Amino acid sequence: MLVEDAAGFHAWFAERGAAHRYRIAPAPLHALDGWETEPGTGRIRHRSGRFFSIEGLRFQRPDPAVPAWTQPIIQQPETGILGVLVKRFGGVQHLLMQAKMEPGNINTLQLSPTVQATFSNYTRVHRGAAVRYVDHFLTPGAGDRVHYDALQSEQGSWFLGKRNRNIVVETTGDVPVHEDFCWVPRPVMAGLLRVDNLVNMDSRTVLAGLPDEPGAPERPAGRPLHDTAALLHWFTGAKVRHRPERRLVPLGEVGGWHRDEERGEIVHDAGRYFRIIGVDVEADSREVASWSQPMLAPVGRGVIAFVSKEIQGERHLLVQARAEAGTFDTVELGPTVQCNPGNLAEGAPRPPYLDAVLAAPPEQVLFDTIHSEEGGRFYHAENRYLVVDGTHIPLEVPEDYRWMTVRQLTRAGLVGNIVDVEARTLLACVRTLPGHGAGR
Amino acid sequence: MLVEDAAGFHAWFAERGAAHRYRIAPAPLHALDGWETEPGTGRIRHRSGRFFSIEGLRFQRPDPAVPAWTQPIIQQPETGILGVLVKRFGGVQHLLMQAKMEPGNINTLQLSPTVQATFSNYTRVHRGAAVRYVDHFLTPGAGDRVHYDALQSEQGSWFLGKRNRNIVVETTGDVPVHEDFCWVPRPVMAGLLRVDNLVNMDSRTVLAGLPDEPGAPERPAGRPLHDTAALLHWFTGAKVRHRPERRLVPLGEVGGWHRDEERGEIVHDAGRYFRIIGVDVEADSREVASWSQPMLAPVGRGVIAFVSKEIQGERHLLVQARAEAGTFDTVELGPTVQCNPGNLAEGAPRPPYLDAVLAAPPEQVLFDTIHSEEGGRFYHAENRYLVVDGTHIPLEVPEDYRWMTVRQLTRAGLVGNIVDVEARTLLACVRTLPGHGAGR
Helix, strand or coil: CECCCHHHHHHHHHHHHHHCCEEEEEECHHHCCCEEECCCCCCEEECCCCCCEEEEEEEECCCCCCCCEEEEEEECCCCEEEEEEEEEECCEEEEEEEEEECCCCCCCEEEECCEEECHHHHCCCCCCCCCCCHHHHHCCCCCEEEEEEEEEECCCCCECCCEEEEEEEEECCCCCCCCCEEEEEHHHHHHHCCCCCCECHHHHHHHCCCCCCCCCCCCCCCCCCCCHHHHHHHHHHHHHHHCCEEEEECHHHCCCEEEECCCCEEEECCCCCEEEEEEEEEECCCCCCEEEEEEEEECCCEEEEEEEEEECCEEEEEEEEECCCCCCCCCEEECCEEECHHHCCCCCCCCCCHHHHHCCCHHHEEEEEEEECCCCCECCCEEEEEEEECCCCCCCCCCCEEEEEHHHHHHHCCCCCCECHHHHHHHHHHCCCCCCCCCC | CECCCHHHHHHHHHHHHHHCCEEEEEECHHHCCCEEECCCCCCEEECCCCCCEEEEEEEECCCCCCCCEEEEEEECCCCEEEEEEEEEECCEEEEEEEEEECCCCCCCEEEECCEEECHHHHCCCCCCCCCCCCHHHHCCCCCEEEEEEEEEECCCCCECCCEEEEEEEEECCCCCCCCCEEEEEHHHHHHHCCCCCCECHHHHHHHCCCCCCCCCCCCCCCCCCCCHHHHHHHHHHHHHHHCCEEEEECHHHCCCEEEECCCCEEEECCCCCEEEEEEEEEECCCCCCEEEEEEEEECCCEEEEEEEEEECCEEEEEEEEECCCCCCCCCEEECCEEECHHHCCCCCCCCCCHHHHHCCCHHHEEEEEEEECCCCCECCCEEEEEEEECCCCCCCCCCCEEEEEHHHHHHHCCCCCCECHHHHHHHHHHCCCCCCCCCC
């Protein structure tokens, strides 16, 4: 399928939704087919030793005033592929997108990249069907041009050092289009990013690295508040300043959390943060028709926001150097605000800029859409993604924050493990805003 | 001291050598004051738990045809500072360099950066004197401008994920110069890089990140063989392809190595690679007047070389994506050749380009100097650093190799953990060659 506009897209997408049947049912962790709780450690793992496991982690900041904490965390050492195939039709870039079911998805079906495959998938540990289009990314041919290729982190609070290979390939070759796939014009994709719970995380992170269209309108001439050397100095300083100590601990001994044997879940003692639950899945459109797996189900909806401000004639974003429990290398660049207000402990300080973002009047809200995170590991994990004009926000910022231009952040994102996944989602959205980058 | 030319420098340096007395004597590992061999694991550690330790490592490539190996390795989780302070005198950049003794140094005294301090040093675990000039790097003042700041790896074959913070700060402030320090004009430093065993590793790695002088002669106009997207695609692919498995194992159980109890050393069964030895040190110019420590003493001299070739009107270097046992993140960009020919097992294949480099006729040898590695951990660790003109080397290269321009490699080196320490040493040298970069 090739669609010309949003209406055409939605018609196709609704038709795909009707074409498949899925059943996703909660199940207790102790009854998940193929999965076991390791005696002694309490670790939850697949009997084959593959896919992923749920471990315990202890995290301690160098600042002795901040108490250490322990938490469950997903360990998935494999590196999968998230690839978007691009092709020009009538001179316009189109992206080959996929209607894909994931068990944790709000609305079950969301829009995935051309390839969204774990290492187990594309090397066929599942013994499922071969992954479509993966050769364009694994072994690009003569008609394929790689625009972007980086190992990128995913949720640092929930994954221990996980990353996936993000790739964009533009092809001039013939591409047979399977019925679950659709060529979407790039300008139409920009609009779809404004629809709640439609474009999945795996798509958004790749879109963040899509290069500007040649001939896209130039950004207004301006100059960055900080040059590259100054930003790298600040980023390196943050890595040295945060340098947390972390180590795996037995999941059964993770303080502040317990296993509710009756419900078959792992929950926080005060009901905060997330639960580890199980699900049974039946599908007729996945590599394997039915399976069971543990999932991480967040408690409540998060707020993820960039404050944007015109400085010296150029749009800047207020980025934060964030150290999360599972961050691959100490800190990455995150959005201005990234938190779950409902999970703040009583009396805990409010994160900087949270209230400013939530209180922004409508005319200062440049972007406001709910997106959900990876439906293969996270169950109904919704975040409200915002971009807020920060004309009234002072230039002076706390130690862990810096103003960067959209172009600087986009370039930083071309190298892996520098820009976090939440910032990459917002970057994909920000770059479609007037005055924030090239048109898409 | 401020010197104007090489003669002035050598006079000052000889005078510093005469001003201090040092005694460095081999000592068995079991008799090192303050150090112990952990019962059970065989791990060698300081009784305080600080500084560094010698561990065992098991390393396995994903290619089942390549056998796994085990080896001793240095673990030093702390991040130190290597900083060079720059100041203009008469419009010319001068670097504040230090005559510093390290127990492993050939010639005892070598030329160090302004600051060369472990985290233990500059936080004064040694209870020694404060580290001079460190404030310019930890808390740059109004007169200080940071040109370069990155966490950079060190020898991946010998260190497990070690890195130091490399910083260049240019100051306009008054700087009192201690007698062991000297302002060296940047063009004079370029010449000193051609003197055997003089400019130490810590200096060379920082020099690699020194920005071009404003107004330096422009490189000839040309264009890179591969653009940035193509190089990042190749680099990411190498990370996924190599993805080694590695884990710490008890040092006492490292296969192929044994502890010679009589000599008090750890040695390879066939006498290859390196030995772990002990030394007793007495000095009158270090923070602490006498101490003992383990060191890694390589067997034989290594060959580290870039093949350089003019392509499309611009100088290119042939870089290699190298996965070493201790590499922080799978692979980094290394020189064309990096090996110790004397350590090649009998019948083992010769590394690509080694023989081409060794057989290059004199008129194709653009650079040829012996430098030694970190004298604080390595004992008499010499490498022959070469740059060889590769006019006759084909453009077509094996999978793990790519042609990059000097400018591309220099830019890649601004971000940490991309360019390895051997390539950074060569880069510092290469950038002083005619046609290879700005004059220094």
